[in-house]
Amino acid sequence: MDVIxxxxxxxxxxxxxxxxxxxxxxxxxxxxxxxxDPQPGGAGTFEEDGRLRRAVVEEVDTGRRLAFRWWLDGDxxxxxxxxxxxxxxxxxxxxxxxxxxxxxxxxxxxSNAAAVAWAxxxxxxxxxxxxAPAPALVVVARG
Amino acid sequence: MTxxxxxxxxxxxxxxxDPTRRTVMRSVAEDGPVxxxxxxxxxxxxRQAVAKHLDALAAAGLVMSHRAGREMxxxxxxxxxxxAMAWMAEVxxxxxxxxxxxxxxxxxxxxx
Numbered sequence: 215m216d217v218i219x220x221x222x223x224x225x226x227x228x229x230x231x232x233x234x235x236x237x238x239x240x241x242x243x244x245x246x247x248x249x250x251d252p253q254p255g256g257a258g259t260f261e262e263d264g265r266l267r268r269a270v271v272e273e274v275d276t277g278r279r280l281a282f283r284w285w286l287d288g289d290x291x292x293x294x295x296x297x298x299x300x301x302x303x304x305x306x307x308x309x310x311x312x313x314x315x316x317x318x319x320x321x322x323x324x325s326n327a328a329a330v331a332w333a334x335x336x337x338x339x340x341x342x343x344x345x346a347p348a349p350a351l352v353v354v355a356r357g
Numbered sequence: 358m359t360x361x362x363x364x365x366x367x368x369x370x371x372x373x374x375d376p377t378r379r380t381v382m383r384s385v386a387e388d389g390p391v392x393x394x395x396x397x398x399x400x401x402x403x404r405q406a407v408a409k410h411l412d413a414l415a416a417a418g419l420v421m422s423h424r425a426g427r428e429m430x431x432x433x434x435x436x437x438x439x440x441a442m443a444w445m446a447e448v449x450x451x452x453x454x455x456x457x458x459x460x461x462x463x464x465x466x467x468x469x
Contacts, residue, residue, distance in 0.1 A: 217445065219452045225463035233462060243458035306463070311452055315367065 219311045227300055230307040231277050234298055258282060273297070366441035372417035377402060381410040382433070385420050389432035392425070 223230050233239045240248035245260035251271065258269030266287040273281035278300055285293035299310040373379055384396050393411060397404035411431055414420040418437040422429040 217448045217452065219449070219456055221456045221460060223460055223463040225467055229466055230463060233459060233466075239462065242462050244455055309456075309459075311456070313448060313452065315448075 216315075217313045221309050221311075222303065222306060223309055224306045227277055227302045227307045230300055230309060234280055234300075234309075252280065258284070260284065365437065366444045368417045369419065369437050369441040372413050372419055375410070375413075377406070378410040378413060381407055382414055382419060385411075385414070385431050386433045389420075390423075390425070390430035391432075392428040392430055394428060396431075 223233075225233070233243070235250065235252040237249055240250055240260075245262040245267075247261040248259065250256070250258040250260075250269070252274055254271055254274055256271040258271065260267040260269065267284045268287055269282045269284035271280075271282045272295070273279060279297065281295060281297040283293055283295050285291075295314045297312045297314070299312070301308045301310075373382070380400060381396060381402070384399060385391060388395070388399070393404055393408045396402075396411075397407045400407065402410075411420060411422070415422060415431075418434060420431045421434050422431050424430075
């Protein structure tokens with residue numbers, strides 16, 4: 215099951231890449247205190263709201279894509295995969311965040327989007343896509 | 358800690374990934390409490406298939422059954438659905454907050 219966010223950033227791609235890979239920059243947005251080694255196999259720690267997450271970097275394609283697995287310290291079953299994808303736009307940079315949860319159930323299942331949409335309707339809930347620049351909530355099946 | 362919410366939500370989404378099962382669940386939601394025989398009469402599905410789908414839904418906690426005479430009656434238990442939705446909203450909300458901070462950071466770099 216994937217949770218996807220997309221955001222348009224008013225900054226050049228090289229700046230955004232730094233925001234995604236530099237400890238001090240990451241500590242300003244992805245957690246309160248972050249250490250991060252942006253190379254394949256590199257380790258990371260993220261403290262956010264008093265909770266510690268650990269990470270291992272899986273994919274680095276400088277300026278394009280960065281992916282890591284992270285999990286709550288002491289709870290490896292909480293592991294998920296986070297992928298950042300960058301695209302240059304006229305006004306700056308588009309960042310897409312995909313967090314993939316690997317619960318055994320969802321890994322096999324390609325119709326989660328339909329299931330979630332259906333479940334939402336049943337509950338009388340409605341996911342709203344908010345206009346840019348606020349990111350939209352998208353729930354998609356694994357492809 | 359309670360079982361990881363991602364797993365519980367995963368079980369719900371998995372149970373709902375089958376279109377026929379969703380149809381069965383919708384019928385239970387609309388007409389419950391109902392028996393498998395009543396559902397089979399309403400849906401283009403055999404009683405045996407209905408019973409199998411009801412088992413899967415019950416395993417995910419989405420329906421519960423109680424005995425009424427010779428048959429089991431099924432009704433909806435919406436809590437796991439709400440939990441799954443709440444979990445998704447929580448994960449999404451965390452990213453919203455992080456990306457708000459990131460956008461601010463990106464803008465402040467440009468302005469300095």
